[in-house]
Amino acid sequence: MKKIIYLISLFCLNIVATAQQTPAPSQSESILIQGATLHIGDGTIIENGSLGIEAGRIVEVGPSSDIKNNYARTINAKDQHVYPGFIAANSTVGMVEIDAIRPTNDLNEIGTFLPNIRTLIAYNAESKVVESLRPNGILTAQIIPTRGRIAGSSTVVQLDAWNWEDAAVKTDEGMHIYWPRSYRRGNSAKGEDPLVYDQKNYDKQILELDAYLKEAKTFTASAEKKHLPHAALQAMFSGNQQVYLHAKEKRQILDGIVFLQKHGLKKIVLVGGDDAHLILPFLKKNDIPVIVSRPHRLPNTADEDVKLPYKMAKILMDAGLTITIDVSGRMERMNTRNLPFYAGTFAAYGVDKEKAVQMITLDAAKILGIDDRLGSLEKGKEATLFIAVGDALDMRTNQLSHAFIQGRALLLETHQTELWKRYMEKFSRK
Numbered sequence: 001m002k003k004i005i006y007l008i009s010l011f012c013l014n015i016v017a018t019a020q021q022t023p024a025p026s027q028s029e030s031i032l033i034q035g036a037t038l039h040i041g042d043g044t045i046i047e048n049g050s051l052g053i054e055a056g057r058i059v060e061v062g063p064s065s066d067i068k069n070n071y072a073r074t075i076n077a078k079d080q081h082v083y084p085g086f087i088a089a090n091s092t093v094g095m096v097e098i099d100a101i102r103p104t105n106d107l108n109e110i111g112t113f114l115p116n117i118r119t120l121i122a123y124n125a126e127s128k129v130v131e132s133l134r135p136n137g138i139l140t141a142q143i144i145p146t147r148g149r150i151a152g153s154s155t156v157v158q159l160d161a162w163n164w165e166d167a168a169v170k171t172d173e174g175m176h177i178y179w180p181r182s183y184r185r186g187n188s189a190k191g192e193d194p195l196v197y198d199q200k201n202y203d204k205q206i207l208e209l210d211a212y213l214k215e216a217k218t219f220t221a222s223a224e225k226k227h228l229p230h231a232a233l234q235a236m237f238s239g240n241q242q243v244y245l246h247a248k249e250k251r252q253i254l255d256g257i258v259f260l261q262k263h264g265l266k267k268i269v270l271v272g273g274d275d276a277h278l279i280l281p282f283l284k285k286n287d288i289p290v291i292v293s294r295p296h297r298l299p300n301t302a303d304e305d306v307k308l309p310y311k312m313a314k315i316l317m318d319a320g321l322t323i324t325i326d327v328s329g330r331m332e333r334m335n336t337r338n339l340p341f342y343a344g345t346f347a348a349y350g351v352d353k354e355k356a357v358q359m360i361t362l363d364a365a366k367i368l369g370i371d372d373r374l375g376s377l378e379k380g381k382e383a384t385l386f387i388a389v390g391d392a393l394d395m396r397t398n399q400l401s402h403a404f405i406q407g408r409a410l411l412l413e414t415h416q417t418e419l420w421k422r423y424m425e426k427f428s429r430k
Contacts, residue, residue, distance in 0.1 A: 085139030117152025344393030
């Protein structure tokens, strides 16, 4: 029986390994995208605009009348739309391929304090899930660790690479801390309430985290004394690495931010923040960006507005906070491809359409610290962008005709589009 399971695992892994497309070659000729509606990424639009790409970078952008066609190749994009590549924050794509096959799952680390864990070296650039994101315009992602109180560091990757070395855009850009919950699920068999607040255990977990960080601060590197976890935290303490606080409820958010500030940490990003709307002045005063939970979910409590998850982005944006979208949750790797439609849902509930685009382009880039390279259609930035037939936030019209990562023209065929064409052919027969 074990031999059969082993052979099945090898077969599945072989499918995974051979299905990925070959990464696109480097840009070999200059390209002009002409006559399109340009969605810059900062909330502005240029109608009948043109954009030049050379050596993997945007060399000029503006109204078509202002740009001369001195390019080797021209793409006529009349009546089409050009967007910066969408950026998926707080993602685990490339970390798990098949949940039921343990060798393809690299999320389950052992331990509580794991700051030396690096997602980059576990990232599978040949994942079929990664391939499925590109036809929806998602060209960059932040790959995060998910286990432990201190889970380790995340890395931003581009989604068309041979391996993790080629994929890296910004390495080890943030440390992830998962704040303890102040409650546990009640045991109904014992007559307990659905939520039981356990102050003693909550305080205990915070004290353990406090002691660990204090000990790590005293770390001094030497040939005789090596401690990889403590060494891994030094970039965070020095301010060269920001910290992502994963917290949902109001008490978690307040306690977590105050705690991190007491330890001298200033670059703090809130992830999740389901109760962020309850403490808007506090978040604004402390200049805390938020990676807000995706809208396609139910509220956390029975007495909340059932549409609160849809309205959350508008509430936080009106308070002046910088936000992007958290793609984690149920079936998070597969559902990452729905990122533009999450933004579209927020747009349907009050967020201006171009601001919704900005949430998953320039604002995402700012939060991740890559806005000098990505996130908007600006001269000098990397040519990571795509051309869509229609509105990229609408699943009916998010149809890409071209996509580029660092100026490299991508193939947009995947195993999913191949199956779609196959069965469309079947059902079109009379």
